[in-house]
Amino acid sequence: MTARGSGTQGSAVGRWVPGPLPVSIDVEEDVFIPLPLVLDAVVVPLRDLRDDLLEGAQCRFDPDLHTGPDEFADESPEECAAREDVAREVCAACPLRLECLEFALRVLPECGIWAGLTADQIAALADDLPEGLSLGEVA
Numbered sequence: 094m095t096a097r098g099s100g101t102q103g104s105a106v107g108r109w110v111p112g113p114l115p116v117s118i119d120v121e122e123d124v125f126i127p128l129p130l131v132l133d134a135v136v137v138p139l140r141d142l143r144d145d146l147l148e149g150a151q152c153r154f155d156p157d158l159h160t161g162p163d164e165f166a167d168e169s170p171e172e173c174a175a176r177e178d179v180a181r182e183v184c185a186a187c188p189l190r191l192e193c194l195e196f197a198l199r200v201l202p203e204c205g206i207w208a209g210l211t212a213d214q215i216a217a218l219a220d221d222l223p224e225g226l227s228l229g230e231v232a
Contacts, residue, residue, distance in 0.1 A: 160205040
């Protein structure tokens with residue numbers, strides 16, 4: 094699975110900037126997020142960003158796919174892996190993937206699939222952001 098920004102599509106806090114040799118953050122062996130991420134001048138409030146995701150994201154059709162069953166339901170590791178693979182496929186086709194990644198980097202979710210990444214991958218990505226580039230400070 095490869096996570097890629099859309100090139101020039103803007104987001105509330107940043108936009109992916111295409112370049113000849115973009116730097117990548119290796120969150121896990123098969124997940125790469127191209128950098129640099131350039132901060133835009135306008136910051137959209139987190140609530141507005143969340144509302145945009147709720148209205149337009151592909152995951153709105155089956156949220157349990159991205160979050161898993163409730164805590165009282167049993168899900169085997171194999172079932173979890175299969176569900177997460179399908180969730181990543183949904184994310185790959187979502188037009189709001191970049192905004193979802195931005196939202197996840199700002200709120201640091203504890204579970205679920207966000208922009209095709211697990212909560213642990215989001216946390217690792219947030220930890221590995223270049224010094225001086227903290228989306229949480231912009232929020």
